[in-house]
Amino acid sequence: MHDRLAFLSLRLSLFAALGLSAVACGSTVENGGQGGQGGAGTGASTSATSSQGGFGGWSGCAGATPVLLADGSDSGYVKCDDGTIHREVAVACDTTIDAPACEGTEPSKSCTTDADCTAKPHGKCIHQDPAFENPEPSCGCVYACANDAECGEDAVCVCPGVVNNGVAWSRCSAVAKCATDADCPSGECGITSFNDGCFQQIGLACRTADDACRVDADCMDGAACAALPYSTTGEPGTFNCETQNCAIGRPLLVAGAARTAPAAARVDWILAEITPDVASLDPAVRRALADAWTEIAALEHASVASFARFTLQLMALGAPPELLFAAQTAAADEVEHARVGYALASRYADRPIGPAKLDLSGVPLETDLRAVLGSLIEEACVGETIGAAEALALAGLVQDPALREVHARIAEDEQRHAELAWKTLRFLLEGADEDTRSFARATFDRAIEASSVDPSFRRAVVAEEVGLLSAKQIGALRRQVLRDVVRPCADALLAPAAAKAVSARLQAC
Ligand SMILES: [Fe+2]
Numbered sequence: 001m002h003d004r005l006a007f008l009s010l011r012l013s014l015f016a017a018l019g020l021s022a023v024a025c026g027s028t029v030e031n032g033g034q035g036g037q038g039g040a041g042t043g044a045s046t047s048a049t050s051s052q053g054g055f056g057g058w059s060g061c062a063g064a065t066p067v068l069l070a071d072g073s074d075s076g077y078v079k080c081d082d083g084t085i086h087r088e089v090a091v092a093c094d095t096t097i098d099a100p101a102c103e104g105t106e107p108s109k110s111c112t113t114d115a116d117c118t119a120k121p122h123g124k125c126i127h128q129d130p131a132f133e134n135p136e137p138s139c140g141c142v143y144a145c146a147n148d149a150e151c152g153e154d155a156v157c158v159c160p161g162v163v164n165n166g167v168a169w170s171r172c173s174a175v176a177k178c179a180t181d182a183d184c185p186s187g188e189c190g191i192t193s194f195n196d197g198c199f200q201q202i203g204l205a206c207r208t209a210d211d212a213c214r215v216d217a218d219c220m221d222g223a224a225c226a227a228l229p230y231s232t233t234g235e236p237g238t239f240n241c242e243t244q245n246c247a248i249g250r251p252l253l254v255a256g257a258a259r260t261a262p263a264a265a266r267v268d269w270i271l272a273e274i275t276p277d278v279a280s281l282d283p284a285v286r287r288a289l290a291d292a293w294t295e296i297a298a299l300e301h302a303s304v305a306s307f308a309r310f311t312l313q314l315m316a317l318g319a320p321p322e323l324l325f326a327a328q329t330a331a332a333d334e335v336e337h338a339r340v341g342y343a344l345a346s347r348y349a350d351r352p353i354g355p356a357k358l359d360l361s362g363v364p365l366e367t368d369l370r371a372v373l374g375s376l377i378e379e380a381c382v383g384e385t386i387g388a389a390e391a392l393a394l395a396g397l398v399q400d401p402a403l404r405e406v407h408a409r410i411a412e413d414e415q416r417h418a419e420l421a422w423k424t425l426r427f428l429l430e431g432a433d434e435d436t437r438s439f440a441r442a443t444f445d446r447a448i449e450a451s452s453v454d455p456s457f458r459r460a461v462v463a464e465e466v467g468l469l470s471a472k473q474i475g476a477l478r479r480q481v482l483r484d485v486v487r488p489c490a491d492a493l494l495a496p497a498a499a500k501a502v503s504a505r506l507q508a509c
C-alpha cells in the first residue's frame with residue numbers, strides 16, 4: 001500500500017545526510033525497497049482515539065489462579081477472574097533467548113557473536129528474519145534478565161508468558177511502582193503490557209480505588225487500561241486509559257513521560273485554510289478523527305519545546321552553525337504542524353480546539369554526550385525516521401485532497417527533521433571512542449527491537465481512506481522502515497567491521 005520508491009528516496013536522503021552513497025554503504029536500489037505485506041501505518045499521526053475510562057469503582061481481585069510459565073513452573077503471578085494479573089512473589093527468570101544465533105553471513109549486522117553484546121547481562125547476537133518478506137537478514141543484540149536486581153530501580157524482570165513481553169524471552173519492565181503484592185495497601189501489585197506505538201511498555205503499580213480503570217472494558221473508544229512510566233490522561237505509574245501516542249515529531253520527554261499541553265477552547269491556533277471534507281463522514285469516523293488529531297496536535301505543539309531543548313544541547317556540545325539553523329527551522333515547522341493539527345481537530349470536532357499552557361516544570365536539560373546520543377537515537381533517528389515514512393505512506397493513501405496535502409507537507413518537513421537527526425548523530429560520533437560507538441550500537445539495537453512489534457492498541461474505527469489504520473498495518477510499515485531505512489543507515493555509520501572504511505569515506509566527504 002505504501003510507496004516503496006518513496007522509502008528508497010527517504011533512505012537515499014538520509015545516506016546523503018550522512019555524507020554516504022547507497023552503493024558506498026553496501027546497499028543498492030534494487031534490493032533496498034522490498035515491499036512487505038501491504039500494511040501502512042500512521043503511528044501517532046493517526047493515533048487511536050482518546051478517551052477517559054468510565055471506571056465504575058473498585059472491584060478488586062476475585063478467583064485468583066496461578067499463572068504458570070511454559071515449563072509448568074509457577075511465575076509468581078496470579079490471574080483474577082476479570083483477567084487482570086498481579087505479582088504475589090518475585091521469581092527468578094530463565095535467561096535463555098530462544099532465537100537463532102547470528103550466522104555471520106547476514107548482509108546487515110551490528111554484532112557477529114554474543115561477545116559483541118555487552119551493554120547488559122545475558123546478551124545474545126541473534127539472526128533477525130522478520131516474519132514477512134525480508135530480503136536482507138540481519139544480526140542484532142538482544143538481552144534477557146534473571147532477576148529484579150538486574151533491571152535497576154523502579155523496574156522488575158518479567159519472565160516470558162506472564163504478559164506480552166514483545167519478545168519470547170525475559171525482559172525488564174518499563175516501570176515498577178511495586179515489586180510484589182506486599183508493597184501495596186490493596187494487596188495487588190498489578191501488571192499490564194501496552195504498546196504505545198513506539199515501545200512495548202510493561203508496567204507494574206499498586207491497584208487502588210482511585211485508578212481510572214481496572215480493565216480495558218472500563219475505557220472507551222478502544223483505549224486500554226495500562227500502567228505506563230508516563231501518561232497522557234492521568235498520574236504516571238498508575239492505571240489509566242491509554243491510547244497510542246508515539247507521534248510524528250519529537251516528543252518532549254520528562255522522566256520518560258511525553259509532556260503535552262491540555263486542550264483549550266481557542267481559535268488562534270486554527271489555520272483557516274485547512275478545510276477537510278467533513279460532510280461525507282460517518283459520525284463515528286468524524287469523532288475518531290477529532291480525537292486522533294487533538295492528540296497529534298498536542299504532541300506537535302510539544303515538539304516545539306523539544307527542539308528548543310535540542311538547540312541548547314547542540315550548543316553545549318559545540319555543534320556547527322548549520323545544525324543550529326536546522327534545529328531552529330525544525331522548531332518553526334512544528335509550530336505549523338501544531339496549527340494544522342489543531343485546525344483538523346477543530347473541523348472534525350466542530351468546535352475550536354487549541355493548546356492551554358504547557359507545564360515546563362521539571363524539564364531536564366541533559367548535556368552529557370551519552371544522554372544526548374541516547375535520546376537522539378531513540379526519539380529522532382528511529383522515531384522521526386518512522387514518522388517521516390508514515391507521513392509519506394499516508395500522503396499516498398488518504399482520499400480527501402485537503403488531508404492528502406497535510407500529510408504530504410508533514411512528510412516533507414519530517415524527512416528534513418530525520419536528516420537533521422542523522423547529521424547530528426554523525427557530528428556526535430566524530431572522533432568518538434569505541435565505547436561510545438558500542439553504546440550507540442546497543443541503543444539502536446534496543447530501539448529497533450522495541451519498535452518492531454505491532455502496536456497493541458485497539459482502534460474503535462479503522463478507515464484507511466482517512467488515515468485511521470489498524471495496529472497490524474502500522475506494525476508492518478514500521479518493520480519495513482526499520483529494515484529498509486533505519487538499520488542500513490545505522491550500520492553504515494556504526495557496524496564494527498565497516499567502521500574503519502566508513503570513517504575513511506566520511507573524512508573524504
Ligand atoms: Fe512534526
Ligand SMILES: [Fe+2]
Binds near residue numbers: 249250413414
Ligand atoms: Fe518533526
